[in-house]
Amino acid sequence: MSAAIANPEAPDEPAAAAQPPREGEGRREVRGGRGRKRRSKRSTLLTVGMLAAAAYFLLPLFWLVVASTKSTGDLFSTFGLWFAGHNNLFTNLGNTFTQDGGAFTVWFGNSLLYAVASAVGGTFLAALGGYGFAKYRFRGNQAMFMGVLGAMAVPATALAIPIYLLFSQIGLTDTPWAIILPSMAIHPFGLYFMRVYTDSAVPDSLIESGRIDGAGDFRIFFQVTGRLLTPALATVFLFMLVSTWNNYFLPLIMLNDPDLYPVTVGLANWQGQASSSGGASGDYVPLVITGSLVSIFPLIIAFLFLQRYWTTGLVSGSVKQ
Amino acid sequence: MSADTAPRAAAAPRTAKGGKGPRYARTGYLFVAPFMVAFTAMFLVPLAYAAWFSLFREQMIGGNVFVGLDNYTRAFTDPRLIQGLGRVGLFFLIQVPLMMALALFFALALDTALLRLSRTIRLAIFMPYAVPSVVAALMWGFLYGPDFGPLAQLAERIGATAPDFLGADLMLGSIANIVTWEFTGYNMILLYAALRAIPTELYEAASVDGAGPWRTAWSIKIPLLRPAIVLCMVFSVIGSFQLFNEPSIMRTLAPNVIVADYTPNLYAYNLAFVGQEYNYAAAVSFVLGFVIMAGSYVFMLATNRRSRS
Numbered sequence: 004m005s006a007a008i009a010n011p012e013a014p015d016e017p018a019a020a021a022q023p024p025r026e027g028e029g030r031r032e033v034r035g036g037r038g039r040k041r042r043s044k045r046s047t048l049l050t051v052g053m054l055a056a057a058a059y060f061l062l063p064l065f066w067l068v069v070a071s072t073k074s075t076g077d078l079f080s081t082f083g084l085w086f087a088g089h090n091n092l093f094t095n096l097g098n099t100f101t102q103d104g105g106a107f108t109v110w111f112g113n114s115l116l117y118a119v120a121s122a123v124g125g126t127f128l129a130a131l132g133g134y135g136f137a138k139y140r141f142r143g144n145q146a147m148f149m150g151v152l153g154a155m156a157v158p159a160t161a162l163a164i165p166i167y168l169l170f171s172q173i174g175l176t177d178t179p180w181a182i183i184l185p186s187m188a189i190h191p192f193g194l195y196f197m198r199v200y201t202d203s204a205v206p207d208s209l210i211e212s213g214r215i216d217g218a219g220d221f222r223i224f225f226q227v228t229g230r231l232l233t234p235a236l237a238t239v240f241l242f243m244l245v246s247t248w249n250n251y252f253l254p255l256i257m258l259n260d261p262d263l264y265p266v267t268v269g270l271a272n273w274q275g276q277a278s279s280s281g282g283a284s285g286d287y288v289p290l291v292i293t294g295s296l297v298s299i300f301p302l303i304i305a306f307l308f309l310q311r312y313w314t315t316g317l318v319s320g321s322v323k324q
Numbered sequence: 325m326s327a328d329t330a331p332r333a334a335a336a337p338r339t340a341k342g343g344k345g346p347r348y349a350r351t352g353y354l355f356v357a358p359f360m361v362a363f364t365a366m367f368l369v370p371l372a373y374a375a376w377f378s379l380f381r382e383q384m385i386g387g388n389v390f391v392g393l394d395n396y397t398r399a400f401t402d403p404r405l406i407q408g409l410g411r412v413g414l415f416f417l418i419q420v421p422l423m424m425a426l427a428l429f430f431a432l433a434l435d436t437a438l439l440r441l442s443r444t445i446r447l448a449i450f451m452p453y454a455v456p457s458v459v460a461a462l463m464w465g466f467l468y469g470p471d472f473g474p475l476a477q478l479a480e481r482i483g484a485t486a487p488d489f490l491g492a493d494l495m496l497g498s499i500a501n502i503v504t505w506e507f508t509g510y511n512m513i514l515l516y517a518a519l520r521a522i523p524t525e526l527y528e529a530a531s532v533d534g535a536g537p538w539r540t541a542w543s544i545k546i547p548l549l550r551p552a553i554v555l556c557m558v559f560s561v562i563g564s565f566q567l568f569n570e571p572s573i574m575r576t577l578a579p580n581v582i583v584a585d586y587t588p589n590l591y592a593y594n595l596a597f598v599g600q601e602y603n604y605a606a607a608v609s610f611v612l613g614f615v616i617m618a619g620s621y622v623f624m625l626a627t628n629r630r631s632r633s
Contacts, residue, residue, distance in 0.1 A: 045437070045438050045439065045440055046438040046439070047440075049433055049436075049438050050438075050439055050440040050441065052433075053430070053433055053439060053441075053442075053445045054441070054445065056430065056445075056449060057444070057445045057448035057449055060448055060449045060451060060452055060505065060508075060509065061448050061451070063452075063460070063463045063464060063467060063505065064451065064452075064455070066463065066466075066467060066474065067463055070466070078472050079471060082474065082477055083467075083472055083473060084474045127358075128358050128359040128362055129359065131355050131356070132355065132356045132359030132360070134355055135352050135353075135355025135359075136355075136356060138352075138355075139349065139355065140348075140349065140352065141348075141350075141352040142349070144352070144356075147356065151359075151360075151363060154363070154367055156558075156562065156616065156617045156620050156621075157367075157371075157613055157616075157617065158562050158565065158566040158613060158616050160566040160568055160589050160609075161566060161589075161592075161609045161610070161612050161613035162367070162370065162371070162609075162613075164592060164593075164596055164605055164606060164609045165370040165371055165374030165377075165606065165609065166366065166370040167596075168370070168374050168377055168602060169369065169370040169373045169374070172373070184362075184365075184366060185366050187362065188362035188363055188365065188366035188367065189363070189366050189367055194359060220348075220355075221351075221354075224355075245453070245454065248456065249455075249458075251456070251457065251458045251568075251569045251572075252568055252569065252589075252593075255593075256593070256596070256597060266456075267456050267458040267459075268458075270459065270462065271458055271462075271573060271576075274462055274573065274576050278576045278577055291462060292462075295459040295462055295463060298456060298459055299454060299455045299456070299459060302454035302455075303451065303454050305454075306450075306451075306454050314517075317513065317514070317517035
């Protein structure tokens with residue numbers, strides 16, 4: 004597709020490669036000198052307006068970066084949206100990771116473990132299930148699928164207390180399983196998404212020819228269709244990673260042991276200490292700020308790194324909605 | 325079924341989907357079994373257990389006694405719960421239309437050819453989604469704050485006083501701003517993805533008829549986006565009514581404004597983990613769940629009816 008070749012710096016728009024060029028890609032034709040009359044003008048007004056919107060969304064993050072470079076004194080005495088003369092970032096980072104016997108380091112590791120384990124396990128369950136629902140006919144297929152979809156309307160937090168009650172009965176609270184098991188199992192959207200995607204991305208004839216070659220159905224799934232499902236797998240993985248990494252309510256109620264906290268609960272705890280004793284523990288303020296900055300890096304990196312996959316995944320997944 | 329597989333139909337079950345033989349049905353069950361087992365264990369069983377649990381009451385004398393639906397009659401007349409529901413209902417009415425309008429506008433703007441730097445802008449608006457809501461609330465809490473918040477500092481420079489963002493009057497609006505900041509980009513991406521999936525022939529026809537980009541957006545894109553918009557709205561119903569993280573963080577900054585029953589979820593949490601009223605907390609969770617499901621259902625019904633008429 005010419006659009007994709009003509010614009011190599013936009014690898015995040017594989018949708019353009021999968022579809023014929025359209026209005027949205029008109030600008031590339033303009034660049035190539037084959038511009039249409041009406042679409043050739045870009046709007047400065049719209050661009051300026053959208054840049055202003057983007058500034059609003061970036062402003063708190065900019066503040067966070069600036070604040071992470073300041074000592075407690077500078078935080079209170081200098082203007083919040085610009086750097087102080089003295090860069091305290093590395094001291095702050097060092098303090099954040101070593102305070103309270105390296106508590107933040109432990110929380111960060113916990114968050115990684117919970118998020119990756121839930122996302123890997125959950126993506127695997129959703130992929131197998133979505134494939135089964137999309138490609139096999141069996142009694143109860145529709146009923147089970149609709150049942151799972153109905154679960155989407157049940158709010159996660161209304162479910163958290165029931166899960167807590169059950170888990171405390173069987174002694175699973177205050178263990179990593181209390182976070183990982185619910186996070187990987189309750190993701191109806193992942194299943195829905197994998198089913199829709201499998202339906203459109205995996206041709207029946209491919210499965211059929213695999214069978215003729217004598218491959219078992221699971222081997223076909225893992226070795227033949229896996230590659231076709233990559234964008235969807237990356238999308239589901241990423242969204243599950245985000246939802247577990249960002250989860251606060253479930254770990255808050257499940258975990259008592261600070262050594263098991265994820266960063267969200269840990270930071271909230273530090274914030275509680277920073278504000279409860281007023282100025283006395285003002286030293287926690289830079290730790291909360293720097294810890295916050297550190298906690299958002301993994302996800303931003305994951306999003307940027309997997310960008311070309313999840314943008315395609317979302318577009319193809321929404322075709323059949 | 326596609327034509328190329330049809331000739332084999334007699335010999336072997338044609339395709340996976342057409343394969344009605346018992347062997348393939350069994351394989352289908354094997355594929356969905358892991359998900360269904362996990363789902364049953366983590367969703368159906370806890371719900372059933374908590375439903376049973378919500379029918380009891382812990383008493384000083386006599387321990388755990390069966391009280392039938394008493395916890396539910398209590399919940400439906402509990403002013404603290406009703407007030408919280410009213411608050412998140414108000415929150416929903418103000419915040420969600422604003423956020424969806426912004427998300428829709430941004431998605432449409434990104435989908436036109438009129439925009440420079442569209443890729444950068446898209447990423448910038450989406451980025452807050454990658455920020456944990458706890459961190460978002462912490463950041464905005466500092467930004468709102470009277471001590472070293474830049475808003476207060478700016479106001480001081482021009483000799484004014486910044487409004488008390490953490491006071492009782494503005495708190496709900498301040499939380500609405502945080503939630504809008506977090507989720508506008510996410511909704512924008514979902515709508516944008518749906519826009520990219522619209523067949524291009526429709527635009528070409530409109531273009532031939534002389535429709536400009538705004539006219540195309542209004543008359544073609546928005547009507548076609550309807551299912552995606554409804555989906556986003558339903559997610560937003562769910563999100564608003566279970567509001568917890570942001571108020572719970574803001575509570576550390578303004579404990580007198582964000583009371584223990586500020587939102588229904590905060591109330592359920594405090595009932596269970598501060599007051600040890602687990603049975604009643606379970607009932608409150610169920611009431612909240614019912615309200616949310618009823619809300620999403622009514623919403624879908626209303627939008628469906630309108631699209632038919």
